[in-house]
Amino acid sequence: MKISGNQLFWIVVTTEVITMLGLRISPAIIIAKQDAWLSMLIGGGLGIALCLLVVHLSMLHPNQTLTQFSQSLLGKWLGRLIVIPFLLVWYVLSAALLRSFADFLHLVLVDSTPIWMIMLLLIGVTIYLTYTAGINGIGRFCELMGPIIILMLLLCIILNIGNVDLHQLMPIYFDSGWLNILKGSLAPAFWFAGPFTFLVIISFMQHPQKALSRSILGVGTTIFLVSVSTLMVLLVFGPNLAAKIRFPYFMFVRTINILNFIQNIDIFIMFIWIFGVFAQLSLYLFIVSYETAKWFKAKKWQNMIWFGAPVIFILAILIPDETSFTQYDKFWSSVIFPVCGICIPLLLWIITIIKKKSVSR
Numbered sequence: 001m002k003i004s005g006n007q008l009f010w011i012v013v014t015t016e017v018i019t020m021l022g023l024r025i026s027p028a029i030i031i032a033k034q035d036a037w038l039s040m041l042i043g044g045g046l047g048i049a050l051c052l053l054v055v056h057l058s059m060l061h062p063n064q065t066l067t068q069f070s071q072s073l074l075g076k077w078l079g080r081l082i083v084i085p086f087l088l089v090w091y092v093l094s095a096a097l098l099r100s101f102a103d104f105l106h107l108v109l110v111d112s113t114p115i116w117m118i119m120l121l122l123i124g125v126t127i128y129l130t131y132t133a134g135i136n137g138i139g140r141f142c143e144l145m146g147p148i149i150i151l152m153l154l155l156c157i158i159l160n161i162g163n164v165d166l167h168q169l170m171p172i173y174f175d176s177g178w179l180n181i182l183k184g185s186l187a188p189a190f191w192f193a194g195p196f197t198f199l200v201i202i203s204f205m206q207h208p209q210k211a212l213s214r215s216i217l218g219v220g221t222t223i224f225l226v227s228v229s230t231l232m233v234l235l236v237f238g239p240n241l242a243a244k245i246r247f248p249y250f251m252f253v254r255t256i257n258i259l260n261f262i263q264n265i266d267i268f269i270m271f272i273w274i275f276g277v278f279a280q281l282s283l284y285l286f287i288v289s290y291e292t293a294k295w296f297k298a299k300k301w302q303n304m305i306w307f308g309a310p311v312i313f314i315l316a317i318l319i320p321d322e323t324s325f326t327q328y329d330k331f332w333s334s335v336i337f338p339v340c341g342i343c344i345p346l347l348l349w350i351i352t353i354i355k356k357k358s359v360s361r
Helices: 005-059 066-074 076-108 115-159 177-192 198-204 208-244 248-254 266-295 301-318 322-360
Strands: none
Touching: 005 076, 005 115, 005 177, 005 198, 005 208, 005 248, 005 266, 005 322, 066 076, 066 198, 066 266, 066 322, 076 115, 076 266, 076 301, 076 322, 115 198, 115 208, 115 266, 115 301, 177 208, 177 322, 198 208, 198 266, 208 248, 248 266, 266 301
16 A cells, blocks of 8 residues: 555645634634634644654654654564554544534534434445545545535635634734633644654555655644634624534635525535544544554554444544543543644654664764
8 A cells, every 4th residue: 555745735735624614613712712823824834843853753764653663672562562553543532523523514514314324324434434445535536525625715815805804813913812812722733743644654655755744834824724714704693693603614715605696605515524534533443443553563444444444433422522522622632732743753753863863873
């Protein structure tokens, strides 16, 4: 299984943009208010720095995923132990994404269908793509859907310019202050960097030397789209109303109305939303299945799909309500992000550099 540089770029854009627009705009506005777009830009800068760290770490261990090179650096038992937090995070993250999107579909499209049925259908098609095609099939799917997603997002921004009110952004900085703007940037920074997925997918690059440029380009494109979209949401709704809307970008698209002729564009956004989340769920299912197989030293990673998919589905069902997502975000920003996103990759990078220098002497 190998992916090209272009496929890496489209995997990053396709899987990250939709999640950021669906889940991260409202929390950032709650914290930073009308300065949430600044939080997105600052979070983007932090995300690029973290992306550089994890991609460079992965490039130092060609053809090896996190589970493999952690054991070569730290030994069999400690190396496997340090991977456990990442596996737990990927499973819980997949479940949270599955439940959030099922709630979204239930709210705006199929309110008479049980949520568990929506999640079952989503996990079913995810299993099919992941089992039959692996990371290469996910990359090809993202190559197909990525340009459509970008085109639709830019089109919606252009069509809604007539509803913009510049006064919604005033005053810039003074109401929020630098501390709240920085707080609002932490969660986006984690998502912009890709939730540790680079520690796995870089090993499948057909030309590893392109990994850094393609990943940074993908993250940069995501930062631009999400920051502009956040800015437009604020300009149309204002910070007070936008903070109360669970899916503000989707409602932003619903406000498009040009001469009572161009309306109901949200049906196209629903289309790309479904495929974007499908791509991200497939990517996470591949990662947890592949890394779990490497952790248990299983010969065929596809067999772990039949363990990972039910676990993700059960965890998604066990999520009680929307309040749990708020607590989950707080735990994510204060514990998981610093430990798994910064400390462990930085530790592994330092050990790698030290070992390489000692060998070269």
